[in-house]
Structures are given as C-alpha cells and as structure tokens.
Amino acid sequence: MxxxxxxxxxxxxxxxxxxxCCHGRGSAAVIEAxxxxxxxxxxxxxxxxxxxxxxxxxxxxxxxVVYPEGIWYSxxxxxxxxxxVREHLREGRPVERLVNRxxxxxxxxxxxxxxxxxxxxxxxxxxxxxxxxxQGPARAFQESRILLSxxxxxxxxxxxxxxxxxxxxxxxxxDLRATEIVLNALAAMGLLEKERAxxxxxxxxxxxxxxxxxxxxSTGLRHQLNLWNTWSQLSECLxxxxxxxxxxxxxxxxxxxxxxxxxxxxxxSSRAPQILQAVGAAGVRRMLDVGGGSGAYAIxxxxxxxxxxxxxxxxxxxxxxxQSHVAQAGLTGRVGxxxxxxxxxxxxxxxxxxxxxxxxxxxxxxxNQDLFxxxxxxxxxxxxxxxxxFILNEEKTAPGVGAIFAVNMLVGTPxxxxxxxxxxxxxxxxxxxxxxxxxxxxxxxxxxxxxxx
Numbered sequence: 357m358x359x360x361x362x363x364x365x366x367x368x369x370x371x372x373x374x375x376x377c378c379h380g381r382g383s384a385a386v387i388e389a390x391x392x393x394x395x396x397x398x399x400x401x402x403x404x405x406x407x408x409x410x411x412x413x414x415x416x417x418x419x420x421v422v423y424p425e426g427i428w429y430s431x432x433x434x435x436x437x438x439x440x441v442r443e444h445l446r447e448g449r450p451v452e453r454l455v456n457r458x459x460x461x462x463x464x465x466x467x468x469x470x471x472x473x474x475x476x477x478x479x480x481x482x483x484x485x486x487x488x489x490x491q492g493p494a495r496a497f498q499e500s501r502i503l504l505s506x507x508x509x510x511x512x513x514x515x516x517x518x519x520x521x522x523x524x525x526x527x528x529x530x531d532l533r534a535t536e537i538v539l540n541a542l543a544a545m546g547l548l549e550k551e552r553a554x555x556x557x558x559x560x561x562x563x564x565x566x567x568x569x570x571x572x573x574s575t576g577l578r579h580q581l582n583l584w585n586t587w588s589q590l591s592e593c594l595x596x597x598x599x600x601x602x603x604x605x606x607x608x609x610x611x612x613x614x615x616x617x618x619x620x621x622x623x624x625s626s627r628a629p630q631i632l633q634a635v636g637a638a639g640v641r642r643m644l645d646v647g648g649g650s651g652a653y654a655i656x657x658x659x660x661x662x663x664x665x666x667x668x669x670x671x672x673x674x675x676x677x678x679q680s681h682v683a684q685a686g687l688t689g690r691v692g693x694x695x696x697x698x699x700x701x702x703x704x705x706x707x708x709x710x711x712x713x714x715x716x717x718x719x720x721x722x723x724n725q726d727l728f729x730x731x732x733x734x735x736x737x738x739x740x741x742x743x744x745x746f747i748l749n750e751e752k753t754a755p756g757v758g759a760i761f762a763v764n765m766l767v768g769t770p771x772x773x774x775x776x777x778x779x780x781x782x783x784x785x786x787x788x789x790x791x792x793x794x795x796x797x798x799x800x801x802x803x804x805x806x807x808x809x
Contacts, residue, residue: 361402362445364390366420368407377410378417382433384546386418388559389434393441403445412466413456428456502541504584507577511538512565515548518556576619582612586767593767600767610673617649617677620714624652627713627744627801634795634803635709635742637661643709644669644734646727647698651678653713655685666691669703698727703734710734713744714801717761720771721779728787735808741789743804744797746774757800780804 366387367378387407394400411419416430427450432440436454443449456462486494506512514527521536528535543550547561557566564573589600631653637660645654648668658666668678668691675693682691696703698715710731716724731741746758753759758774765772777794781804784792789806796802 360404361399363404363406363423364420365406365408365411365423366390367409367411367417369410369414371410371414376414376417378414378419379546381417383418385434385559386420386432386437389437390441393437394445397441397446399441399445410469412469413462414469422450425450428462429454430456499545500580501584502538502545503547504577504581506538506542506547507565507574508581510567510574511535511542512547512557512561512574513567515539515555515557515561516566517562518554520553521555524555573622575615576622578615579619582615583764583768587764590763590767599769613673614677617674621650621652621681624650624713627797627799628652628656630797630799631711631713631742631744631803632656632660634797635740635805637664640664640708642707642736643667643711644703644707645711645713646703646731647712647715648678649674650681651691651693652681653711654691655682655687657709658687658690659685664690667704668693669696669698671695671697699723703730705734706736707734708736708739710739710741711744712741716743716745716780717765717774718769718772720773721775721783723771724775725783725786728783728789732787732789732806732808737808739808741784741787741806741808743780743784744801745780745804746800747780747794747802747804748774748776750776750778752776755800777804 366383368383368387369377370379371377387405390405391400394403394405411421411428413419413428413430418432419428419430420432421428422444427444429440429451432454436451440451440454443451509528509530511524511528511530514524519527521539522532524530524539525532525535539548539555540550542548542561543555547558547565548555549558563569563571565577566572567574586600593599637657640657640661641663643654643657643664643666645651645666645668648654648670651668654666654668658664668675668682670678670693672695675695678693679688682688682693685691694704699719703710712727712731716727719727728741735741746755746761748754748758752762752774762774765774781792781794784804784806787806788808790809791805791807793805794802795805
C-alpha cells in the first residue's frame with residue numbers, strides 16, 4: 357500500500373562536532389524548503405516527508421530518498437528544491453545531476469561509513485570516552501545560555517535580514533569582540549546564517565525570535581531567564597528539600613510576571629482547541645478558569661458558545677494581562693475577571709465547568725486536595741471539574757517531560773511536583789466528585805475529569 361504519491365526520507369542526523377552529517381550541511385533548511393515548495397506547487401497532500409537518521413552518505417549530504425521509486429539524492433540545497441519538486445515529484449522526471457545511480461558504489465560507500473562509525477565507537481568505548489547520553493546533557497547548558505543571552509539582549513532583531521557584528525554591537529551597545537563570538541556560535545547552532553562578515557536570521561529565528569515578527573516568542577522565552585536562576589539552586593535544594601529564597605507569586609514584579617504569562621499564553625493558545633474539543637462547550641453556561649493567566653482557555657470556550665459566560669480567577673498582578681487579551685478577543689462582555697488566591701480563597705458557586713489548567717503541579721498534595729474541595733463547592737449539580745496537567749505513570753518516570761518538570765517545581769515552589777493518574781483520581785474522589793476519568797490529549801499533558809452529582 358502506498359498512501360502517498362511520493363514519500364521522502366530526508367536525513368536530519370546530528371553528529372558530534374567534527375563528524376560530517378546532513379544536519380551540519382544544512383538539511384534543516386532543505387526540509388523547510390521542501391515543505392514550503394510542496395505547498396506552493398499544490399502537492400502538500402500528495403507527498404509525505406519523514407526525517408530520518410543517517411543514510412550513510414555523510415560526506416555528501418544533505419541526502420534524501422524518494423519512494424516508491426527508491427531514488428537516492430545527495431548534495432541537495434534549498435536552491436535545488438523547486439526543481440526537484442517540479443521535475444520529479446510533479447512530472448516524474450528525476451533530477452539526474454543530484455541522483456546516485458551506481459547502486460554498487462552506493463552500497464560500498466554506505467558500508468565504509470558504517471564501518472568507520474563502528475570503529476570510532478569501539479575506540480571511544482575502549483578509551484573510556486563519555487557516551488552521548490552523559491556528554492550531551494552535561495554540556496547542554498552552553499547552547500541554552502547562548503540562546504537566552506541573545507534573547508535577553510535582543511540580538512536577533514538587529515540581525516534581521518542582514519547585519520555585521522559591528523552593526524549589532526552598536527545597536528545593542530555590546531562589546532564588539534563578544535558580540536562577534538556569540539553571533540558565530542548562534543550560526544553554528546543553526547539560528548543564524550553567515551556569509552562573509554554578514555549575519556542573517558535563519559528561518560526559525562526570523563519567525564520566533566525577532567521582535568514584532570508574526571510569531572514572536574521572545575517575551576515568553578525571557579521566562580527561561582528567570583528559571584535559569586532558580587535551577588542554579590538545585591544542588592542546595594537537594595540538600596535542604598526547599599527551594600531558594602523567592603518572592604510569593606503576587607509579589608513578583610513585571611520582569612517576572614509578564615514573561616511568565618506570555619509563555620503560558622503561547623502554550624495555552626495552542627492547547628485550547630484540543631481541550632475545547634475534549635471537554636465541549638455545549639450546555640456550559642458558567643465557567644470558572646482558576647489561575648487562568650492570560651485567559652486563553654476562557655476565551656476559547658466563550659468563543660465556542662455564545663451563551664457561555666466565563667470568569668478568570670487570578671492574582672492582582674495577572675488580571676490586567678488577562679483583561680487585555682479578553683479585550684483583544686472582543687469578549688469583554690462575556691469573559692470577566694476576579695482577583696483572588698487559588699491557594700486559600702473561596703471560588704464561588706453555580707459553575708457548570710471549573711478548569712484547573714497547569715495549576716496542580718504548583719501545589720503540594722494537601723494543597724491540591726484542599727483546592728479540589730473548594731472547586732467541588734463551586735460547581736453546580738452536574739458540573740464538571742477539569743484538570744489539565746502532566747499525568748505521570750505509576751513510577752513517575754514518564755512522560756519524560758513531566759518527570760523533568762517536577763524538578764522545575766522542586767526548585768521553584770515549596771511543595772509542587774507532577775503527579776500520577778492514581779493521585780489525581782484519589783483527590784477527585786475524596787472531594788466528592790464522581791465519574792472520574794482520564795482523557796488523553798495529543799502531546800505530553802492529559803485531562804482528569806470529575807463531576808458533581
């Protein structure tokens with residue numbers, strides 16, 4: 357069975373520095389160009405692209421294979437993509453100048469590359485060299501810090517479509533030597549492209565890291581700068597079991613609150629359609645979004661049901677941000693806000709739906725039990741409490757993102773963590789909610805739902 361007209365396997369293998377690989381030769385740009393060109397030429401529904409590991413022609417990448425014909429291409433550049441899509445994928449004529457036609461030579465080259473890789477692996481093991489699963493995480497902070505400093509100082513905006521290191525340094529009042537070194541590192545990371553002495557933003561940086569871009573995520577990414585400081589205290593936290601000294605949420609200034617809510621808004625906006633589909637807005641007249649942040653979920657539910665009235669419950673420092681998003685959505689008349697502290701305040705009454713999205717991981721078990729009890733009291737008969745969060749397996753090791761996020765709560769909150777399905781089910785049942793069930797969502801978070809009878 358061949359469900360697509362063509363199926364492309366494109367190598368995106370990343371290898372240690374110094375080892376030739378398709379990623380190092382620009383395969384990411386080729387993949388981006390292929391996806392774009394398939395849309396332009398009307399083939400997006402007929403051609404499937406799958407990224408894969410090494411195809412064994414590492415010195416001649418980027419490499420890809422087109423099926424069902426089994427045509428192997430090497431040395432493909434973004435400039436080659438329009439011709440490849442037009443001639444091969446649309447008209448059925450392979451682009452011969454890029455094709456590997458000698459099957460025996462191809463097999464010999466792949467086998468030789470495999471043998472060299474295995475020999476290098478054996479040599480590293482014999483020498484006691486650190487494996488990638490240790491070396492990678494141990495050095496990962498370096499690229500993270502380069503990116504975060506570039507975001508903090510907004511280097512990507514003056515780079516834009518082209519600028520020298522001197523121009524960027526002048527625009528941001530940074531040291532020229534230091535700026536050039538960091539820009540070179542960003543180019544090595546694939547976020548910038550460099551030609552002679554001029555840099556320009558790569559596709560991802562241009563889309564997400566330039567101020568004012570349509571998908572500008574720079575404000576939300578600044579939240580990671582704040583997390584950098586809390587994570588640096590992990591060793592001490594392991595000794596004491598307590599996070600470092602931090603202000604209460606309501607006492608943190610705009611430098612913390614604005615990036616945090618921006619990051620949460622981006623996540624919530626992408627998740628809202630999935631939660632809306634899973635929960636449904638039909639029949640919901642009153643909704644309470646506890647710790648609703650930017651209000652992305654309340655806005656989505658209100659937009660889906662003209663009869664629904666939603667209320668966002670959050671801290672005094674957050675509510676103005678929510679009000680701004682609500683106004684931009686044109687829903688000021690149907691989505692209101694209320695200042696309160698979800699750790700202790702009564703939540704009201706008569707709601708058909710109470711949503712706790714990305715809230716429970718901030719709290720300890722007893723705090724969650726207390727919150728579930730107050731949420732149950734806020735529900736009308738038949739109303740539902742919906743929790744969206746990481747839901748771990750019994751061993752609390754998967755999903756991996758959720759297990760690692762528990763460390764974020766360890767260093768950032770007095771008692772927060774990520775929890776298992778059994779723990780959530782227990783809290784919902786103890787709060788007096790029935791029909792408890794888990795609803796799986798795409799991605800790493802799921803829903804737990806209970807109903808007031």
